[in-house]
Amino acid sequence: MTxxxxxxxxxxxxxxxxxxxxxxxLTIVTVAISRFHLPVHIAVTxxxxxxxxxxxxxxxxxxxxxxxKKLIYAVLLVTVAFFIALMAxxxxxxxxxxxxx
Amino acid sequence: MxxxxxxxxxxxxxxxxxxxEALGFWRHYVFSTDHKVIGIQYGIxxxxxxxFGFSLMMLMRWQLxxxxxxxxxxxxxxxxxxxxGGSMNPxxxxxxxxxxxxxxxxxxxxxxxxxxxxxxxxxxxxxxxDMAFPRLNMMSYQAFFLGGLTMLASFFVPGGAAQGGWTxxxxxxxxxxxxxxxxxxxxxxxxASSLLGAINFIATIIQLRAKGxxxxxxxxxxxxxxxxxxxxxxAFPPLQAAAVMQLMDRLAGTSFFLPSGLVVSGQVLQVxxxxxxxxxQHLFWFLAHPEVYVLILPAMxxxxxxxxxxTRKPLWGYRSMVYSLVFLGFMSFIVWAHHMFMxxxxxxxxxxxxxxxxxxxxxxxxxxxxxxxxxWGGSIRFNTPMLFAVGFLPMFGIGGLTGLPLGLNVxxxxxxxxxxxxxxxxxxVAPGTIFALFAGIYYWYxxxxxxxxxxxxxxxxxxxxFVCMNVVFMPMFIMGLAGVSRRLYxxxxxxxxxxxxxxxxxxxxxxxxxxxxxxxxxIFNFFWSIWKGQKxxxxxxxxxxxxxxxxxxxxxxxxxxxxxxxxGPYEYSxxxxxxxxxxxxxx
Amino acid sequence: xDIPYTVQARPDTGLTNGKIAIWLFLASEVMLFGAxxxxxxxxxxxxxxxxxxxxxxxxxLATFNTIVLISSSVTxxxxxxxxxxxxxxxxxxxxxxxxxxxxxxxxxxxxxxxxKFHDDLFPRTNNFLAIxxxxxxxxxxxxxxxxxxxxxxxxxxxxxxKTNPEWFRNRVEHSGLxxxxxxxxxxxxxxxxxxx
Numbered sequence: 001m002t003x004x005x006x007x008x009x010x011x012x013x014x015x016x017x018x019x020x021x022x023x024x025x026l027t028i029v030t031v032a033i034s035r036f037h038l039p040v041h042i043a044v045t046x047x048x049x050x051x052x053x054x055x056x057x058x059x060x061x062x063x064x065x066x067x068x069k070k071l072i073y074a075v076l077l078v079t080v081a082f083f084i085a086l087m088a089x090x091x092x093x094x095x096x097x098x099x100x101x
Numbered sequence: 102m103x104x105x106x107x108x109x110x111x112x113x114x115x116x117x118x119x120x121x122e123a124l125g126f127w128r129h130y131v132f133s134t135d136h137k138v139i140g141i142q143y144g145i146x147x148x149x150x151x152x153f154g155f156s157l158m159m160l161m162r163w164q165l166x167x168x169x170x171x172x173x174x175x176x177x178x179x180x181x182x183x184x185x186g187g188s189m190n191p192x193x194x195x196x197x198x199x200x201x202x203x204x205x206x207x208x209x210x211x212x213x214x215x216x217x218x219x220x221x222x223x224x225x226x227x228x229x230x231d232m233a234f235p236r237l238n239m240m241s242y243q244a245f246f247l248g249g250l251t252m253l254a255s256f257f258v259p260g261g262a263a264q265g266g267w268t269x270x271x272x273x274x275x276x277x278x279x280x281x282x283x284x285x286x287x288x289x290x291x292x293a294s295s296l297l298g299a300i301n302f303i304a305t306i307i308q309l310r311a312k313g314x315x316x317x318x319x320x321x322x323x324x325x326x327x328x329x330x331x332x333x334x335x336a337f338p339p340l341q342a343a344a345v346m347q348l349m350d351r352l353a354g355t356s357f358f359l360p361s362g363l364v365v366s367g368q369v370l371q372v373x374x375x376x377x378x379x380x381x382q383h384l385f386w387f388l389a390h391p392e393v394y395v396l397i398l399p400a401m402x403x404x405x406x407x408x409x410x411x412t413r414k415p416l417w418g419y420r421s422m423v424y425s426l427v428f429l430g431f432m433s434f435i436v437w438a439h440h441m442f443m444x445x446x447x448x449x450x451x452x453x454x455x456x457x458x459x460x461x462x463x464x465x466x467x468x469x470x471x472x473x474x475x476x477w478g479g480s481i482r483f484n485t486p487m488l489f490a491v492g493f494l495p496m497f498g499i500g501g502l503t504g505l506p507l508g509l510n511v512x513x514x515x516x517x518x519x520x521x522x523x524x525x526x527x528x529x530v531a532p533g534t535i536f537a538l539f540a541g542i543y544y545w546y547x548x549x550x551x552x553x554x555x556x557x558x559x560x561x562x563x564x565x566x567f568v569c570m571n572v573v574f575m576p577m578f579i580m581g582l583a584g585v586s587r588r589l590y591x592x593x594x595x596x597x598x599x600x601x602x603x604x605x606x607x608x609x610x611x612x613x614x615x616x617x618x619x620x621x622x623x624i625f626n627f628f629w630s631i632w633k634g635q636k637x638x639x640x641x642x643x644x645x646x647x648x649x650x651x652x653x654x655x656x657x658x659x660x661x662x663x664x665x666x667x668x669g670p671y672e673y674s675x676x677x678x679x680x681x682x683x684x685x686x687x688x
Numbered sequence: 689x690d691i692p693y694t695v696q697a698r699p700d701t702g703l704t705n706g707k708i709a710i711w712l713f714l715a716s717e718v719m720l721f722g723a724x725x726x727x728x729x730x731x732x733x734x735x736x737x738x739x740x741x742x743x744x745x746x747x748x749l750a751t752f753n754t755i756v757l758i759s760s761s762v763t764x765x766x767x768x769x770x771x772x773x774x775x776x777x778x779x780x781x782x783x784x785x786x787x788x789x790x791x792x793x794x795x796x797x798x799x800x801x802x803x804k805f806h807d808d809l810f811p812r813t814n815n816f817l818a819i820x821x822x823x824x825x826x827x828x829x830x831x832x833x834x835x836x837x838x839x840x841x842x843x844x845x846x847x848x849x850k851t852n853p854e855w856f857r858n859r860v861e862h863s864g865l866x867x868x869x870x871x872x873x874x875x876x877x878x879x880x881x882x883x884x
Contacts, residue, residue: 009772016769020762024755031751034742034883047879054875058758062765062868069702071307072711079715082335082434083722089450090383091729093438096447233691233705300712308693308705338716339723342826346727349822354812357727357819375815380730384723 019061026054134235135657139242140221141549144542147213150249151535152620154204157197159613164189166610168591183261194590195264196280200252202267203284206392207291208249210534214399215295215333216245218541219302219326221549225648225655226320228311228664228686233304241298248290255283266588268389271358271381275350276365282351285344292341295333302330311647311686313666317423318685320646320670321409321416324423325402328430329395336391336434343384350376357381382441390437394429396530397497400537401426401468404490407540408472410644411487412479413681415671418471425464432461442510443517451510458508465501469494480674480681485559486642489540492567493533500528503578518588521581524574532570539566539623546627547641551653552634558626565619572612576605643682646670650686695855710862714869717830721873724826728819728880739816741882744809746800750882753796754874760789761871764838764864771857776849779860783842786867790835797828820881827873834867 030050034043060066065076124133133139163172169188176187183193220238224231232238255262260278263269274281306327310319319327346357354372358381361374409416416422438446438454446454473494481487503525506512516522539562547553583602585593592606593599640649647666651659664686672683697704732738741747767782804810804817811821841860848856 006773009769013766013769016762016765020758023758027751027754027758030879030883031747034747034879037740040884043884047884051876051879055872058761058868058872058875062761062871063865071701071703071708075711075715078331078431079335079718083718085435086339086387086719086722086726087729089435089438090380090726091733093383093441093444093446093450093454094377094379094730095733096450231691233693234709235691296713296716299716300709303712304705304708307701307708308698308703309691334712334716335719338720339726342720342723342727345826346724346822349811349818354810355818355822356812356815357731357822373812373814373818375731375735377730377734380727383730384727387723 015061019057022057023054026050030054132239134231134239136220136224136232136235136238137549137655137659139238140217140219142242143212143216143220143245144218146246146249147209147211147217150204151209151213152624154201154209155617155620157201157204159617160189161194161197161201162610162613164194164590165592166607168594189590191590192261192264195266195588196256196261198588199263199266199269199284200256203252203263205530206267206396207288208245208252210396210530210538211295211392212245213538214534215302215326215329215395216242216298218322218399218403218538218545219298219329222545222648223302223323223326224305224309225548225651225659226323226646227306227309227314228647228650228660228666229305229309230658230660230663232301233309234301237297237301241294241301244290244294244297248287248294251283251287251290255280255287258283268385269347269381270385271347271350271378272360272363274347274381275359282348285348285351288344289341292337292344295337296341299330299334299337302326303334306330311664311666314647314685315666317420318666318669320402321405321419321422321426322399322402324426325398325405328426329398332391332395332398332430332433336388339384340388343381346384347381379441379444382444383438386437386440387434390440391430391433393526393529394433396534398426398430400493400497400534401472403537403541403544404472404493405475406644406646407486407490407544408475409671409673410544410642411482411484411490412476413482413673414475414479415669415673416471417475417477418467419669419671422468422471425467429461429464429468432457432464436461436508439508439510439513442513455508455510459505462501462505462508469498469501484543485554485556485563486540486544488560488563489536489543492563493536493540496528496532496536496570500525500530500533503528515584516581518586519581520577520585520587523587524577524581527574527577531574532567536566536570539563542627544642545648546630546634547637548648548651548653548655550631550634552630552636553641554626554630554634558622562619562623562626565622566616569612569616569619573609573616576602576608580605640684643680645672645682645684647685650684695852695858704858706858706862710865714865717869717873721823721826724819724823725876725880728823731815731819735815741880741884744816745820745882746803747882749796749800750878753793754878756789756793756796757871757874760786760793761868763789764867768857768860768864771849771853771860774853776846780842780846783838783860787835787838787842790831790838793831794828794835797824823877823881827870827877830870830873834863834870837863838867 030047033046033050037043038046065072130138160172163170171187172184172189173187176184179193183190183196220232252262258279260280262280263274263284264277265274265281269281269284306323346355349355350357350359356373356376358378359370359372359374359376360378363370363372363374405416405422436454436457438450439458442451442454476491503521507516507522507525543554543559580593580599580602583599585596585599585602592603594603637653639651639653641653642649647664650664652661665688666685667688668683668685670685672685674681675683691705692698693705695704697707701708763782763785767779767786770776770778770782809817811818841863845859846856848859
């Protein structure tokens, strides 16, 4: 990174601007969709998907995760696994398999 | 500044680090950023809290052995509220119980095992000059100290310290006095301390290891601390969040954990309701299960080091042990609801958690078995560290095996919340972890002080403690199987079915009080040896690992020249070698 | 005593100590906010009824705030890119913009909160508000923290650029990572609380 030439940074900056525009568009999209007052399950799924796309853009390009080292990926992968466990297991346990009937 | 690839030349002081000879008493001993000083600070503070927590239990054991009887001599010390007429108020019993657990786990064992041994030994064992972030290290200790002070201060507020168990289950914890608020703030400080420490450990181990020290050449102790740090890093934050939420329920009137329609003393509680007490349990146990592996992993690491050193042979199955450690760490995050089998979960989720719990026992068994097999064919030296390390093995075996019925949800039904549970976890943590910690103290004391502790006193300490531990905890299995619940201030005296086993309370109590007597030789030895212990050189145990290549005690910066690792950590009794050990750093 | 790999990356890992540390810290923050999201899920699925976000909260204001925060993320990464191009003056401008936008976010939140309090809506009123205030409150604390570090790097901390530019670049990068994370959390917070 420290030996990047000016041209490299220019390329990066073009990416940042593109991502910025994408994020703006997706923000408008997610607010617009919410106006339709879709059934909760569908609304949640769509909102989550849009958020994941937006989040991935921020993480991938602003936080440079697309070009990060393997070690960082490993730590984050493990974290995501536990995050999912924390999201899913309590509600499954308390509501006796909320989504399993 | 540092050149890429260069390991710090420890004798050159950076422009931003004051020359250490010029450091006054406060910078040198109190506000130090040196990992060795911080390690000793954690160690001594941890030991003090261990003995304090033990004292709380000794008080409880009087009430359990002789319910309602006035405590001679000491009874008057606790005031008329806590011990009216010298006899224990049940609320005081609960206060002692909750704080005994909290202090032993969060202020005693973990600070000693991770903060103490981790900080002191890990940088030395990887050939580093210090931790990656020395100032952050100092702040971690200070946050821990603040948390400890907060916990101690909670005894002196109206209503006393927390009384709802170390588990602080809601809604009870929300309804209790100020002591519980202080417990929550104390936990917030302690968790912050652990998080900062975990970051430091992981960064240090990955980045500051010596040239030639690949991951599979790490001493097992370093691997253990590495995995432990990840457990702390990722499991503690949910409890941090939960503590804040419980504080909000207590102070801001929210109902995160308060269900609707809760009636307290005949009145309906005036809160919004709609909360879930089980939410607290999930968030608490999400931390508290990995926490128990935080309690045992450093201990296994210590035992591994001492076993290899005192059998004069490499650890058997090092690779399997390492893989088991990593697998164990991962699995520990998805077993937690085995602490909640009795909360009304359906059979599907009970089966899930039961299955993951059974699976997690496998890596534990692999590690224990490898340690036991490591003894086979060894030239065993039964010095004090080795006695404690070998003593750990069957004790952890009993603790671990007795966990199995608890992890099977049907068998857990009669055993849940009984003395069986208390016996199970104390076996793992008391003659388990604490024995390993004692072993570590006897083993690394010469590195820290330049002197050995006295062997005779050490042996008295070991044999006395070993017998007493079993006298205290073995009867509890029987009491639990008989159905005696835990957290009863009279030890089950009012229950018919408990009558045939009540006398075991007396046995356990005397075991505990006599065990206290056997700690005296240790305490005396610990201080006496600083001045009168046998002086030693850098490597009194003829060990292979890198910490023994540094002087005893090591100077600021640790190594005279930056070490390079040439081989694995346990090259003992190598055929054809001149001595029965080949140090890792010897060219 | 110098700690190695503070400024230069260690060759085999390709990382500096600070880079690993900030990502580890962010991992722990994922679990922290994760616990609150998990709590939201548990409480909401257990509730007999749950208000849709836009019936209680101000969506236009929060949408504006979302745009503000995303913009601040762009200015943050541009601040770092300016340092990579050795343009200290431009760095100052972008970093200043980041701090300013953070301030705007906080001001909007101040109005949001005071409106709620004025309408007698507090965390204790119901669980929707309890989780709303807790999640956004914790997020706000992180915005404040990030702004404090950014302000330090904009102001007194900027001296390091003269003596050790690479170390300063790293610090800005690490602070940027934290700031982007704060933006990331809001990207999930916003639809969860306001739109669903």
